[in-house]
Each structure stands twice: as structure tokens, then as C-alpha cells.
Amino acid sequence: MSEYILDIKDLHAGIEGEEILKGVDLRIAAGETHVLMGPNGAGKSTLGNVIMGNPVYKVNSGSMIFDGKDLTEMSVDERAKAGLFMSFQNPLEVPGLTMDNFIRSALRERTGKAIKIFQFKKKLEETCSLLDMDEAYVQRDLNVGFSGGEKKKAEIFQLLMLEPKFAILDETDSGLDVDAVRIVSKGVDIFRKNGGTLLIITHSTRILEGLNVDATHVIVDGKVVKEGGAELVETINAGGFEGLKNE
């Protein structure tokens, strides 16, 4: 098996008639925290969605191996059961389905076992308190009437409840106020300290404060054009993406 939990080679993908990812290479070792940056329209979110298996996108060529398994052969739920998770940029609303019911059903599907109510409730309570969330929150319909910040917190809440191996955070920090960013960062840090692997898609650095970043990848026009350590984030902060394109 590869030393990488995620190993993407020469990935070409896009929507019907338009290639968006034009040969992406990306390797992430288990337990590491990677950051994916890039200008708008570079293909950051597309990469996240292609890894997760969004049927809107088609993979034209290349390989994606996750934890020894060929992702391109797997359905979305199989990927989730294998340990992948994505925090959505725009989490969907599901009227009539409460968040706790949703999470419990997801856990049941992932484990194939009935979920013990008492343990589940205990974990719900603990996670609520970790994220400074009111417990009434989890009784609400999934994302329905949630503010932008509440939706993002709910994504991190699900992350901690479902305990995947690998989480893609797609612009989880965008549109959040300072307090919400702090809480989201706290949740992400807990996930990381528990051994979780992270791919953080962002164009700001607020969520990264206090996180140990192992590597940074810069994607421009569907290709990874630069890779480096945590310091690359600072470089981009100072100089933007211009100039990285032609290196």
C-alpha cells in the first residue's frame, strides 16, 4: 500500500464538454493537514467534489487511490463508508429530517449496526458542548433556517460525530464571523488531534491560525502549480497568486 492515504495522479475531470481539472497530482499522508489554495475558478472545489464523487463531475482520466481503494470505482456512499468526508460549501437543507435523526441514520448506514441510543445521546451532548452549540440545535430540521455560520458549524458537528478518516473542508471558513471561525477551528483541531487527515480548501488564512499545516498546494487553472510547507500560505497572503502561475 502507498504511504499516502490519498494519492491522486494526473487527474483530468470536469463537467460535460469542459475540462476543469487538467492533470492534478496530489499526495497526502495519513494524519497530515494539507491546505489547497488558488484563485477563484482554479478548480479547488471541483477537486473536492471529484474526490467525494459528486455525479455532476466526470473523471476523464487519471487515478485516485484512497486508503488502498480506487475511488473512481466507488459510489458516493461507498467513499463515505471508506472514511471520506466533505464539509460542503453550501450544505443542503432537508425539511422534516432532524439533524440528530440524520446523523444517527448515517452512523447506522456506515456501521451496519443499530446505534445505541444512550451512547449516541452522550456523544451528541459532548460534541455540542465542544462546539459551544445549543443542544436544541440538533433537534432542528437539517440546515433548515440555519444561518450561514450555523450551517458551517453543523458541518463540523457532523464531522466530529461521524469520525471519518479524511475530511475535505470546502471553504468552511468563508462568510463566518470571528467567533464562528474560532469554533470551526476548534472542531477541526479536535478532529486532527484524533488522528484525522485534512484537506482544507480555502482562500483565506483565518481558519489556519493555530493549526499545524503540513503542506500547502496551490492550484491554478486546473493544475497544482506550487507546493510547499506552511510558509507558502504566508507567501500567498503577501503576494497573491500572480507570479505562481508561470513557475
Place this chain on the structure above:
Amino acid sequence: MSDIKEVKEPSIYDFRDEERDEDFYKVDAGLTEDIIREISKEKHDPEWMLEFRLNALKVYKEMEIPDWGPPIDGLDLNNIVTYVKPKTKMVGSWDEVPADIKNAFEKLGIPQAEREALAGVGAQYDSEIVYHNVKKEVEDQGVVYTDMESAITGKYEQMVKDHFMKLVPVNDHKFAALHGAVWSGGSFVYAPPGAKVEIPLQSYFRLNAPGAGQFEHTLIIVDEGADVHFIEGCSAPKYNIANLHAGCVELFVGKNAHLRYSTIENWSKNMYNLNTKRAICEEGGTIEWISGSFGSHVSYLYPTSILKGDHSHSEFTGVTFAGATQNLDTGAKVIHIGKHTSSFIDTKSITKGGGINTYRSSVEIRPTALYSKASVNCGSLMIDSESRSDTVPAMDIRTDTADVGHEAKIGRISDDAVFYMMSRGMSEAAAKAMIVSGFASPVSKELPLEYAAEMNNLIKLEMETG
């Protein structure tokens, strides 16, 4: 990995027991005056009921088959055995119910539900009530809960006579006339002034004989200031012979009284469900309908509230699920007569696999109904592009003091939402079923737990099949 062998169990919603024909008494297939007399005699009807039936038969023969809704030409009344009666007589305790009948009810979850806080079970097996037990606390309040046959031959005969098919007259439509002629079985409830029944009264019935029509009559009278919740649930096994259900429900809600009437119907997919339900509210009275309509080949179902008294109120919450081969025409009607009356209609329809759903409602605000309010909200969810969903909301407002609102939404299941849920580990089928259950939750939330669970099971089953 798992050492548990998958056992292929027949679905609990698709069962039938082998019934031996000699156990059952059937009348000839056609419908004549002689047959009506035979039914009447067998049921020990009082004389007035025989006359009522014979008159209804005449009306039935004169009336035309309705032609404005889904086609019902698959129905051949001359081939329908309209009356099937098990040999079992009325029994007082569960122990006395015969094993095969008990078995059928166990599959429907009746005994478990009955044991606890439930007031009484009037379980209808084919056309006759075979089990009936009203708990003491309900009786202590003076509430009468019995089968129609007992009511009509007992001390409530006059009360039945004063109310029977007064709200749904036999000339209302052809199948109301048929019902009047051949009705059999059903429940009678009378709640005296001020009685508050905390626990729901429930009745479970189903069809279980090929070609058998079912014409049960439900008559509920809630007297001044009384409060009752009545639940009727039914499911039917599958047969290939066209089946007809033409039941009738009449609800009388007295001054300041409150009645909640809940039903979960799950008919076999060959059933013609031509059911008539109507309620009338006196001053300050409230009727609440909770309705889940599943199954049937064709349904015509529009529970109607007549808000006669001032300040009377009606709420209708309903879900209809139409899958392949189904054409369901459902909705609700309200007639505002009294001043300051108010009504809310909230319906959800789900269509899948080429099924057809038509939401049909009518809200009438008469000139006398000053300062009345009506609100209609109907939502449709289509699971695929071959299904069809129509909305026909009619409003007839005859006063300029009315406050009327209407909202209709038709949508498809969102691919993004399915992807989102699958990204948490749910299969596509499970994700869709949860979205649909969520969509139907305004109804399931209003149901007692075991009924809500059954409804969600039905949704899951409907989503998995066809």
C-alpha cells in the same frame, strides 16, 4: 463477514392468509333488491334500515358513474362480491380471537399497540368487526365506542337513525348510494357533553377476500365541549380481481367540541378507493383531519368540513403517495357558513414511477361567513420525470370580509441533496426515502408514534419498490 443469513421474509404489507371458502358467507355477485333484503336480514337490521337500504339501491341504479376524475372503468360492480362475513362472532377479549385472524392482526402490529395506553380496538376483519374492547376509563366517562351493528340494534338506535347518512345523503353520488344500500361494519362513537378522551380510540381494518367490496360506516358524534381523537388505519393484501372500497365517515362536532380524526390508509394496488368523509362543526367546534393515503389503483378522497357554527375551525393535514399504476385524486373541501370560521389545508403529494397525483380542493366561503379565514398550502414532490402531479385548487368566496391565502409548490427531489446525504454514508435509496419522509413529516409528526413509524415504513417500502 456477517454470519447472519439473510432471510427473505414476505413484506408485512403484502400478506394474506389462506381463507377457506366454507368459513365465509357470501351473497351472489350481482346487486338486486333480493340481495339487499338478504343482507338486511342477516344483519338483523331494524325495519327502517331495510327501507333505507332499498331506497338507496333505487338511487344507486338511477345515478351515473362520476366522469370527472380518474377512470374507474376497470370496476365491474356485477362481479364484486359485496359482502363477506367471517363466521366469528363478536368477542370481548383478545384471547377469544381465532388464531388465523389473530395472526393477520399480529402482522399489522395490533396486539402490541392495543396493550398499552390505547382506549379500544375495533378491528374489522372483512366486513365484520371481530374484536372489540373498550377500556374501562373510556366507558367511565360515558363514551360509547362500539360497532355499527350493535349501535343500530341497541339503545343508540334512535341516535344512529337521526344521524346516519344525514351528512352524506345517499344521492350525494353513485357510490354514496351504493354504500347506503350495502353498508356493513364500521364504528360508532358517542362522546357525551364534556367528556375528554385522553387516549386515542382506534380501529384497524382491512380487506381480505378476492372481489370483496368493503362498505364500512363510521359515525362519530362528539357532544358539547367533548374531546375525542379517533384513529383508523387500514392495509389490504394484494389480489388481482378489482376491489372496491366505498366507505363513509360522518363526523358531528358539537358546540365547543374537538375531534381529531386520523387515518393511515394503505390499500392494495388494485383497489378502487371511492371513500366519502364529511364533518360538520357547530359553534366553536374544531375538526382536525390527519390523513395518509397510500396504495389503491384509483382513489377519490376529499374529506369535507362544513363549518356551520360561528367560530368553528377546521384543519386538514394530508399526505398522498402515488407510485406506478396509481392514479390518486385527493384533497380536501371546506364550506364556511358561520361567522369568524377558519380553515387550514396543508397537503403533500409524492409521485413516483409514472404515478399520477391530482390535488383537488375546494374552499367555499358563503355570504353568511363574515370575517372568515382560509389558508391552503399544497406541495408536490416528484421523484422522477415520468410521474405526474396536478393541482386543482378551487375557491369560491362570496364575502369581501374573508381572508384567504393559497400557496402551491411543485418540485423534484434535489440531486444535490441526495449527493449531500450520500456523502455521509447513506445509500441513494436511503437518502431519497429520508427526503420523502421529511417531506411527509407534517403528517407523521401529528400521528402517535407507532402510526408514524408505520407511515415511514410504508414510505420506505414505496420508495424501494417499482
